[in-house]
Amino acid sequence: MNKKISLGIAISLVAIGCAITFVLTWTVSLNVYNSKLGTSEKYEGVYAKLREIDATVRQNYIGTVSDDALEASTINGYIAGIGDKYASYIAPSAYYELQQTQSGVILGAGFEAEEDSSGYLKITTVYKGSSAELNGVLSGDIITAIDGKSLLSMQQGQAMERLSGEVGTRLALQLLRDGESISVNLIRQQLEIESVSTRILDGNIGYIQISSFNAKTAEQFATALNTLNAVGAKALIIDVRQNPGGIVSALKPILNQFVPSAIAATVEYSDGSRKTLIETDSTNSLTMPTAVLVDGGTVSAAELFASVLRDEAGALIVGSQTFGKGVMQNTYEFSDGSALTLSVGKIYTKSGTWNETGLKPDYSVDLAGGAIPGNISDDADSQLQKAIEVLTPKIPAEQ
Numbered sequence: 001m002n003k004k005i006s007l008g009i010a011i012s013l014v015a016i017g018c019a020i021t022f023v024l025t026w027t028v029s030l031n032v033y034n035s036k037l038g039t040s041e042k043y044e045g046v047y048a049k050l051r052e053i054d055a056t057v058r059q060n061y062i063g064t065v066s067d068d069a070l071e072a073s074t075i076n077g078y079i080a081g082i083g084d085k086y087a088s089y090i091a092p093s094a095y096y097e098l099q100q101t102q103s104g105v106i107l108g109a110g111f112e113a114e115e116d117s118s119g120y121l122k123i124t125t126v127y128k129g130s131s132a133e134l135n136g137v138l139s140g141d142i143i144t145a146i147d148g149k150s151l152l153s154m155q156q157g158q159a160m161e162r163l164s165g166e167v168g169t170r171l172a173l174q175l176l177r178d179g180e181s182i183s184v185n186l187i188r189q190q191l192e193i194e195s196v197s198t199r200i201l202d203g204n205i206g207y208i209q210i211s212s213f214n215a216k217t218a219e220q221f222a223t224a225l226n227t228l229n230a231v232g233a234k235a236l237i238i239d240v241r242q243n244p245g246g247i248v249s250a251l252k253p254i255l256n257q258f259v260p261s262a263i264a265a266t267v268e269y270s271d272g273s274r275k276t277l278i279e280t281d282s283t284n285s286l287t288m289p290t291a292v293l294v295d296g297g298t299v300s301a302a303e304l305f306a307s308v309l310r311d312e313a314g315a316l317i318v319g320s321q322t323f324g325k326g327v328m329q330n331t332y333e334f335s336d337g338s339a340l341t342l343s344v345g346k347i348y349t350k351s352g353t354w355n356e357t358g359l360k361p362d363y364s365v366d367l368a369g370g371a372i373p374g375n376i377s378d379d380a381d382s383q384l385q386k387a388i389e390v391l392t393p394k395i396p397a398e399q
Contacts, residue, residue, distance in 0.1 A: 069155060072155050072157060072158065073155060075089040075157075076089060076155070076157050079340075084342060084343045086325065086327060086329060086341070086343050087329075087340065087341060087342050087343060088157075088340070088341050089157065089338065089339075089340055090338060090339045090340070090341065091157075091161050091164075091338055092336060092337030092338050093161065093164045093165075094160060094161055094163075094164050095333070095337060095338055095339040096337065097164055098339075101193070101214065102214050102215060102246065102247050103214065103215045103216075104192060104193050104195070104214045104215050104216030104217070105190060105191070105192055105193065106127055106130060106189070106190065106191040106192075106193055107167060107188070107189075107190055108163065108164065108165075108188050108189075109130065109131050109132050109163070109171045109186035109187065109188050109189070110126065110127045110129075110130020110131050110132035110133060110137075110186070110189065110191060111123050111124075111125060111126045111127065111130065111132040111137055112124050112125040112212070112244060113143060113160070113163070114244070115159075115160075116142060118142070119151060119152050120142050120143055120144050120151050120152075120159075120176070121142070121143040121151060121159055121160070121163075122140070122141075122142055122143075123137060123138070123139055123140065123141045123142075123143065123175075124139060124242060124244050124297060125139060125211055125212060125242065125243075125244060126138065126139055127191065127193055127194070127211070128194045128197070129191060129194065130189070130191055131186040131187045131188075131189055132184075132186055135184045135185070135186055136184065137173075137175070137184060137186075138177065138372070138374075138375055139242050139297075139372050139373075139374060139375065140177070140372040140375070141175045141176070141177050141182075142175060142176040142177070143159070143173055143174070143175060144174045144175070144176050144181070145173070145174035146159060146162045146163065146171070146172070146173060146174075147162065147171070147172050148172060148174075149162075165188050166188065167188055167189055167190050168187065168188065168189070169187070169188050170185060170186070170187060170188075171185070171186045171187070171188055172184075172185050172186075173185075173186065192216070193212070193214060193216065194220065195210060195211045195212050195213070195214055195216065195217045195220060195246075196208060196209070196210055196211075196217060196220035196221050196223075196224050197209045197211075197224070198224035198225075198227055198228060200228060200231050200233060201237070201378075201388065202388075203234075203235075203388065203392055203395065204232055204233055204234040204235070204395065205233065205234070205235045205236070205237060205388060205391060205392075205395075206225075206228035206233030206235065206236045206237070207236075207237045207239065207384075208221065208224050208225070208228070208236065208237070208238050208239065209238075209239040209240075210238065210239070210240050210243055210302070210305075211242070211243060212243055212244060212245070212246045213243075213245060213246030213247055213248075213250040213251060213301045213302070213305070214246050214247060214250060215247065215249075215250065217246070217250045217254070218250050218252075218253035218254050219253075221253075221254050221257075222253070222254075222257070225257060225286075233288070234288060234289075234395045234396065235288055235289040235290070235291075235391040235392075235394065235395050236286075236288055236289070236290045236291075237290075237291050237292075237293060237384070237387045237388070237391070238290065238291070238292050238293070238309070238315075239292075239293040239373070239384075240292060240293065240294060240298050240302040240305060240306060241293050241294060241295040241297060241298055241319060241373040241383070242295065242297035242298070242372065242373055242374065243297070243298055243299065243302035244297070244299045244300070244302070245299045245300030245301035245302050245303075245325070246300075246301050246302075247301065248277065248278070248301050248304065248328075250301070251278060251301060251304065251305050251308070252278050252279075252280065254305070255278065255280050255305070255308055255309070255312075256280050256281065256282040257282070257285070257286050258285055258286050258290065258309060258312075258313040258315070259280040259282065259285055259308065259309075259312040259313050260280065260282060260283075260285045260312075261279075261280055261281050261282060261283070262279070262280050262312055263276050263278075263279050264277075264278040264279065264280050264308045264311075264312055264349065264350075265277040265278040265304060265307075265308060265347055265348065265349050266347070266348050267328045267344075267345040267346070267347055267348075268345055268346045268348060269344060269345040270344075270345070274348075277328065277347060278304075278308065280312070285313065286313075289391050289394035289395060290309065290313065290314075290315040290316070290391075291315060291316045291317070291318050291387040291390060291391050292305075292306045292309055292310070292315050292316070292317050292318070293318055293319050293373070293383055293384065293387055294306050294317055294318070294319040294320070294321075294322050294359060294361060295319045295320045295322070295367075295373065295383070296320055296321065296322065296323055296358075297323065297372075298319075298322040298323060298359075299322070299323040299325050300323070300325045300326075302322075303322045303323065303324075303325065303326065303354055303358070303359055304326075304347060304349070306322070306359055307349040307351060307354060307359055308349055310351070310359075310362075311349050311350035311351050312350065316362045316363065316387075316390055316391075317359060317360075317361040317362050317363075318361055318362065318363045318365060318383055318386050318387040318390065319361050319363075319364075319365060319383045320361065320364060320365065320366050320367075320383070321358040321359065321360055321361065321364070322354065322358040322359040323358055324354060324355060324356050324357050324358035325355065326346060326347045326353045326354045326355030326356075327343040327344075327345065327346055327347065327355055328343070328344055328345040328346070328347055329341050329342060329343050329344065330342055330344045363386050363387075363390060365382050365383045365386045366382075367381070367382060367383060368380070368382065
C-alpha cells in the first residue's frame, strides 16, 4: 500500500499556496478550522509548524512529492480527523454521478458500493437492467481490483473515484464471492433507476421492494401500490433490506399513503434546537396490515422510513437489526464541483433515535448462513416467510 502523506504536511500546502483549486475547495473547511482554533496567533503558529514540516519533507524525502496525492490525503485526512464517520469528500466527477443517482438516473455500471473494513469495496445494490446485473454481479460481492489495480494500493477515496467514468467506457472488476475470485467486464451507461418492484404473493399479500430512495421512488411506489390494490391485495410487505438510504425528501409522498397528518420526524442540531424533518399531511391513510422487512443493510433514510411506519402506522418490523445511522447530513458543494457531506444533526421519530443502535425488529429473524436478500428463493427467505406468517392472521376474512 502507498504510504499516505500526513495531514500536517498536506495542510501546510494550503498555507503556502501550492494548489489554487485546492485552496478554493478548502475555503469553507479552513474557515471552520480557524474559528475552532479561536485566535489568529494560534492558527498562525500551527501553519508555521506545518510549513516547517513541509520544507523538511521537500528537502530530504527520497521520493517524489505528488501534489495530487497530497490534495487527496489532505482532504481525507482532515475529514478523518473531525470524528464524523459519515462525512466524506466527493470528487467532482463522483459528485455529478451522485446527483444523477439521486435524481433517479444511473451514470455508471449499475451498482452502488461502500468502503469495507478490509480496505476493499462492498457492493450494496445492483440495479435492474444494468450492465452489472446482466453480468451477474450480486449484492455482497467484494471488489478487490479495478481495471487490474488492487484497491489495497490506492489512497483512501481513490477506489470510489475509479469507478466513475464516461458513459460507454469499460470497467473491469475483480470480485470476491464466497472465497472465489471472479472477473467481470462492465460498460458504464445511463439508465433510469427502477428503485421499486412489486408482485403479489400467495394469500393476497402484496410485496413491494424499495432498493433506494431517489427523486422518482415515490412515483414508482404509488404505481406499485395501485397495481396491488387493483389485484386485490389484503396485506402488504415493504422490503427495505439492503437499502442504503437516499434522499429524505422521497419519503414524505410515500409515508402520506400510510400516515395521517403528523410530525413524523425531527432533527436535533448541535445547539440543541429542533426542526421538523418530515410532516405528513394526508387526510386518508392506508389501513391494510403492513410489515416492513429490514436487515443490517437497511441504512439511514431506509431506517427512518421503517421507524415512521411502525410509530405512526402500526407497521410490524421483521428481520434483523438495522445499521444504526440516524444522523442528518448536509451536502456542501465547492467551486470546483466537488462536495462535502457532513453530519449536522440527529434524527428522532416518535420512538426516539436509532443512531448507533439500529432499529430492533418486532420479530427478529436472521437469514441462514449469512445469505443476502434477493440472492435466495422466497422459500429460503426466512424473513419474508416470517412476515407472511405474522400478517396472515390480520387479513380480514372474506365476506
